[in-house]
Amino acid sequence: xxxxxxxxxxxxxxxxxxxxxxxxxxxxxxxxxxxxxxxxxxxxxxxxxxxxxxxxxxxxxxxxxxxxxxxxxxxxxxxxxxxxxxxxxxxxxxxxxxxxxxxxxxxxxxxxxxxxxxxxxxxxxxxxxxxxxxxxxxxxxxxxxxxxxxxxxxxxxxxxxxxxxxxxxxxxxxxxxxxxxxxxxxxxxxxxxxxxxxxxxxxxxxxxxxxxxxx
Amino acid sequence: xxxxxxxxxxxxxxxxxxxxxxxxxxxxxxxxxxxxxxxxxxxxxxxxxxxxxxxxxxxxxxxxxxxxxxxxxxxxxxxxxxxxxxxxxxxxxxxxxxxxxxxxxxxxxxxxxxxxxxxxxxxxxxxxxxxxxxxxxxxxxxxxxxxxxxxxxxxxxxxxxxxxxxxxxxxxxxxxxxxxxxxxxxxxxxxxxxxxxxxxxxxxxxxxxxxxxxx
Numbered sequence: 001x002x003x004x005x006x007x008x009x010x011x012x013x014x015x016x017x018x019x020x021x022x023x024x025x026x027x028x029x030x031x032x033x034x035x036x037x038x039x040x041x042x043x044x045x046x047x048x049x050x051x052x053x054x055x056x057x058x059x060x061x062x063x064x065x066x067x068x069x070x071x072x073x074x075x076x077x078x079x080x081x082x083x084x085x086x087x088x089x090x091x092x093x094x095x096x097x098x099x100x101x102x103x104x105x106x107x108x109x110x111x112x113x114x115x116x117x118x119x120x121x122x123x124x125x126x127x128x129x130x131x132x133x134x135x136x137x138x139x140x141x142x143x144x145x146x147x148x149x150x151x152x153x154x155x156x157x158x159x160x161x162x163x164x165x166x167x168x169x170x171x172x173x174x175x176x177x178x179x180x181x182x183x184x185x186x187x188x189x190x191x192x193x194x195x196x197x198x199x200x201x202x203x204x205x206x207x208x209x210x211x212x213x214x215x
Numbered sequence: 216x217x218x219x220x221x222x223x224x225x226x227x228x229x230x231x232x233x234x235x236x237x238x239x240x241x242x243x244x245x246x247x248x249x250x251x252x253x254x255x256x257x258x259x260x261x262x263x264x265x266x267x268x269x270x271x272x273x274x275x276x277x278x279x280x281x282x283x284x285x286x287x288x289x290x291x292x293x294x295x296x297x298x299x300x301x302x303x304x305x306x307x308x309x310x311x312x313x314x315x316x317x318x319x320x321x322x323x324x325x326x327x328x329x330x331x332x333x334x335x336x337x338x339x340x341x342x343x344x345x346x347x348x349x350x351x352x353x354x355x356x357x358x359x360x361x362x363x364x365x366x367x368x369x370x371x372x373x374x375x376x377x378x379x380x381x382x383x384x385x386x387x388x389x390x391x392x393x394x395x396x397x398x399x400x401x402x403x404x405x406x407x408x409x410x411x412x413x414x415x416x417x418x419x420x421x422x423x424x425x426x427x428x429x430x
Contacts, residue, residue: 154227
């Protein structure tokens with residue numbers, strides 16, 4: 001079910017998951033309240049990010065793209081008791097900002113971006129009694145050619161989805177849990193001062209994509 | 216001002232800071248709205264943590280102890296423009312829980328726990344116009360002998376202090392920015408399922424301690 005981690009990864013944000021499981025594309029059923037078999041979800045993703053670049057300004061940027069998420073088998077066949085572990089193994093999000101130009105966000109290959117889905121200890125009002133909470137800790141690269149920089153984060157971006165009624169939570173809205181500002185560093189000057197900050201992130205998980213939509 | 220990181224650290228949560236600066240103890244003045252010289256702050260700390268241990272229960276635990284924080288020189292002599300980078304180089308927090316017995320929290324030596332103090336992009340109502348925001352990303356070890364386990368986190372605990380009017384923010388309240396549950400793993404089974412979760416953390420920064428109070 002889990003393996004020792006890929007030795008190329010320097011920073012491990014969660015539990016490693018065995019990637020030797022089937023790829024899942026469009027046509028895969030998404031069933032509520034039912035733990036699924038292990039697999040790799042190929043899903044659309046849309047996000048709205050806010051960046052602060054000191055001395056330059058604040059930028060609201062809309063991204064579209066896809067993620068590939070490998071899921072462990074559920075720890076239990078009963079939904080209520082099931083836990084599922086996830087690794088984000090690929091991401092490509094593309095934006096066109098009027099001020100910053102094109103931006104491409106991918107995974108930082110030095111990080112194992114990882115998360116889990118489980119029943120929360122603090123069910124929220126408005127969530128179904130059996131709704132689960134999903135979290136994923138992510139290391140990103142933000143390639144911004146107009147700035148001549150590729151930025152990366154050292155605190156993981158914590159992506160969360162609440163009120164999860166199916167796995168994957170296709171179509172669900174989510175949020176990056178960023179407190180005020182998440183520092184971003186320049187890959188060409190990794191020990192220097194942060195050159196930007198991520199100050200807000202919202203997203204919508206899409207559904208399963210066709211193989212040809214994963215570039 | 217900064218150095219390449221200690222090679223023993225596998226996980227780097229922020230910018231490394233040069234530790235070759237004076238130790239500061241009780242008697243050191245704490246001056247408002249004034250960037251200080253670089254130094255190592257030896258400070259008291261008190262915290263209230265909530266742990267969830269699946270299958271065992273929820274535990275509210277009160278810790279007392281100290282931290283040693285190395286600060287970089289400020290990037291500017293003017294308070295408004297000054298940024299200060301910090302590394303948490305030592306921590307010892309001790310609790311006595313009725314249910315869990317003694318708990319000792321220290322730093323995970325594999326992690327560089329790091330943070331910064333800067334003027335926020337989103338000043339809060341109620342903060343002074345020149346108040347700064349402080350954040351620190353921390354990798355911990357929670358030694359709980361009664362459970363026979365030492366737990367560690369892979370998502371850093373993000374400790375934040377708002378409305379910072381002096382550096383260090385001695386006497387200020389702060390919060391761990393934990394969204395619902397932060398997974399904790401067993402050092403003896405690091406690739407296994409999380410064995411506990413940190414679900415809440417509040418703290419009060421103390422003042423400068425005497426050398427003999429740092430054990």
